[in-house]
Amino acid sequence: MEKAKKRQFGIIATIVLAAVIVLGLMWATATANRNAEHQDTLARVEKLGRIVWGVKADTRLFGLMDTKTGISQGFDIDIARALTVQISKQTGVPMSAEFVPVSTASKMQLLKNTNIDGSVSTMTITPEREKIIDFTNQYFDAGQSILVKKDSGINSIKDMNSSKYTVIVVVGTTAATETAKFAPKAKLLAVQDYATGMQALKSGQGQAMSTDNAILYGFATENPEYHIAGGTFTHGPYGIAFDNNQKPMIKETNAALATIKQNGIYNQLIKKWFSHVPGLDWRSLEAK
Amino acid sequence: MVTLGIFSAFTPQNVLYLLGGLGITVGVSVISVILSLIFGSIVGIIQFERLPYFSTFVGTINNIIRNLPLLLIIFFVYFALPKIGIHLPIFWATVIAMSTFESAMLAEIVRGGLESVDNGQFEGARANGLSNMQTMVYIVLPQAYKKMIPPIISQLISLVKDTSLALGIVLSEMTYRGQIVYAQNSTYIVPVLIAITLVYFLLNYGLSLLAKWADHKLA
Amino acid sequence: MALLQNNFPTFLQGFGYTLLSSIIALIGSMILGTGFAIMQIVPQKWAQVIGNVYVQVFRNIPLLIITFFFFLVVSKYVKMSGFTSGTVALMLYTSAFIAETVRAGILAVDGGQMEGARANGLSFGQAMQYIILPQAFRIALPSLGNQFINLVKNSSILAFVGGLDLMYQGNMVAANTFDTFSTYIIVAIFYLILTLPLSYYIQHLERKLKRAL
Structure with missing residues (x-):
């Protein structure tokens, strides 16, 4: 292509692409608004x-x-x-x-x-x-509890209110927000899922895993060296x-x-x- | 006790389940590499042609995508796009995210490949009466692609590895399925991790040997 | 924008951890990578084999698996946090790529130089240190820069192991506010602050190097 033609093409293509992007964004906002409406x-x-x-x-x-x-x-x-x-x-x-x-x-x-x-x-x-x-x-x-090693000496969430303890929770659970209320000094470690959380507890990344007692019972059945300490401290x-x-x-x-x-x-x-x-x-x- | 754990993790059904995950890993990677080859070529050619304004514009967008973490793009496609009405199943969300990211990577490779083709070839082809488009399609691109085969294979290797990131959006690929298997029993963790590591290694090492072979063959 | 204002300290903390992890991993992987690159080209066969195996293994397995391995398995024996596990994994993974880059740089330096240096009475190590490596690094600089960008991007893996980095904090904010769209855009901008200028600088370097050749 000659230089002038190339230049012309470049300018037109830029305008077209920019227009597509702007229109796309407008369409996207419109759909976002429409989707915010009720779907039964x-x-x-x-x-x-x-x-x-x-x-x-x-x-x-x-x-x-x-x-x-x-x-x-x-x-x-x-x-x-x-x-x-x-x-x-x-x-x-x-x-x-x-x-x-x-x-x-x-x-x-x-x-x-x-x-x-x-x-x-x-x-x-x-x-x-x-x-x-x-x-x-x-x-x-259900209600929130903590799962700890049987010989850990931790008897309830209150025992963990110290910066030397880490409580493992899962991102997006109520435990992630509630634990801080009962043991504000303890560190929190948030992982993506329970399987990783249990592995992290076993490998010593934290001293307790906190979530609903019902879920913890499942882990306690599978791992007899762990138990639930101190009953539930929330009701949910x-x-x-x-x-x-x-x-x-x-x-x-x-x-x-x-x-x-x-x-x-x-x-x-x-x-x-x-x-x-x-x-x-x-x-x-x-x-x- | 330990040896017992090592073998009991690999019941036939668990092995089949993990292999199914490998199938998904490979499926996502292959579809993504094909899609990104198409889009990457288009973007690469645009950048190579140095069209005033347009090439810079496209290049800037390309640079932005290239410089973001793939994990972020995956989360964005799956969790943020539905806000504007784009609902994708997990599999296709992963494919789209990976293709977008890899297109940006491949565009650079295509541009580099094109730039390495001797300038005289263009002039020769033009002198023989071929149009610009024809020169690109019949003369330049085939040569450029030949040179690009090894880097394209290494992009495929990256894709196979990076598919594991989609575990963040619960794609049922091999790494996620590994997690599910060691959720059954936590003593399975070491054998399962070793087994899937080995599978990834064999697959990718095989691909890298292929890239090396292609490099020799074509050089 | 309110989202950014309300969560600014969180994002900033994440940005800090991402930067910290990247810098530690960069230094570590440069040292390890150079070491393994040299091992691959020394005359001793056993060293070549070790160097080769190391590079092939870490190049061909997902970073996520290495991270999980440190976070869930190694930490049973050696105590380490999610941040440490992720950073160590990142360092080992990147060092394999840096080894390849540095090795290519060394091979690109004219072979005659090594012989010349040896003929002038320098040991292999001295020749490497004073003659070959400085040139090799100069040649490899753009590729090394690209590896650093990859490293910054790959540090998002820390999000999977509670590594407190930018991606992790972004996920937390998204989980709390449900405003995924804006959150991830803000996270993207923070990443681009790190990677984009570096990327343009490398392109500039590449062009300069090409002109010099």
Whole structure:
């Protein structure tokens, strides 16, 4: 190309590309605004005939990946299945349950992004979260505890209020924020998932791992040299989460939850997953 | 006790599960390298042509992408893009993030490759009546690509390694699946880490030998 | 912008740790990398083998796995934090690439110079130190600069092991505010403050070197 032609092409191409970028940004902002508007979860799952549940893959008892099937197994998964069946009955629309593994750090984002419809993933109901997403009634009663080595001499979270102690937590959990209230001097180490957290505890990166007692019981069954010290110091029952302002979906799910608690399915699942956990009074978890 | 742990981690189903993860790792890498070869070539040619303003403009964007951590781009594509209505499944989010990043890297390689082609070839081809476009497509690019094969293979090696970063967004690739396996039982950690390290090494070392061989063959 | 204001100390702390980790890893990997580069070209066969194996192993496995290995396994025996594990892993990983770069630099120095120096009575080590290495580094400078940029970018791996770096703090802010879009853009700008000027300087160096040739 001659110089003048090249110059002309360069200028035009620059303008075109710049225009594309500007228009792209404008379109993006417009879509962002439109997406901020309401999308009804119940209408979506009824239309598609499936509910995509976010579940854990690294948490014993609640959601642990079965490497044979590629699907997580645990209390959360069974609850989600039972709820899907019950919601299908209530709405008269047959729906299947699908499962997507989520990490603690990612599940809120996935809900907001509608990658998943709902989340049954050991999620504590908190006022902060309720501002952003919707919760059903509680489906499991839990509270925060610490897991320590049996011979560590640590008897409760209060013993750890010193800068020589490090408490391991997982990014995005309630434990990450609550621990600082009970042991403000202790250092915090936030990791991406529980499997890494437990490994980090075992390799001495911290002296305790803190999260909900129910999750810690799972680790204590597997690692007999560790135990839960000092009971729970917070009370934070789990709820099933949906995106913000999903009243119809919440209503259906709460109704389904009440039904499976009444007809005994819920208690069967509690017995299936928690009756063999040492040190846990599983009967207290049953629906009355 | 220790030996028991080493072997009990590798039940047939766990091995199959890990190999499935390897399949995803390789899948992501290969698709990304192909996509980034296409986009990287376009950007590389634009920079090589030195079009007034345009090349600088594109070059600046390219430089910005090249100088960001891949992990950040992955998090951005998966966690931030949905805010503007772009929802991607984990697999494709990873592919897009890696392709964007690698395109920027490959653009530099393409530009370098083109610059290494002798200037006389352009003039010769032009003298023989080929158009600018034809010269590029039939004469210059084939020679440049030949020289670029080794660096492209080393980019593929980087991709295979970097796919492990997608564990941050729970892509079910080999490193993530390794974590899942040692979540079953924490004594599995050492054997599992060693096993997946070995698989990565064999795959990438094989690729690097291929790059070396190609280098000799083409030189 | 309110996001930046509210979390500025957090981002700044992350920026500091990223910088600290990068500098420590840079110094360490320069020393190790040069060492292994020389091992690969000394006459002794055993040293060549060790140098080669080291470089091939660390070049071909993911940095994330090396980091996990230090964070979860090595730390059982030698106490180290996430920051230390990540930085050590980063150092070992980068040193393999630096070894390759320095080796290429040494090989690019005219072979006759080594013979000349040896003929003038210098030992292999002296010839290396005073004659060959200074030239090799000058030739390798642009590639070394690129390795440093990669190192800064790769330090984001610390986020996986609670390394307090920029990426880690960014994730924490994103998890607390849910404003992923702005958070990650701010994190990107902080990274670019480190890498972009360096990248332009290297391009400038490359052009200068090309003209000199």
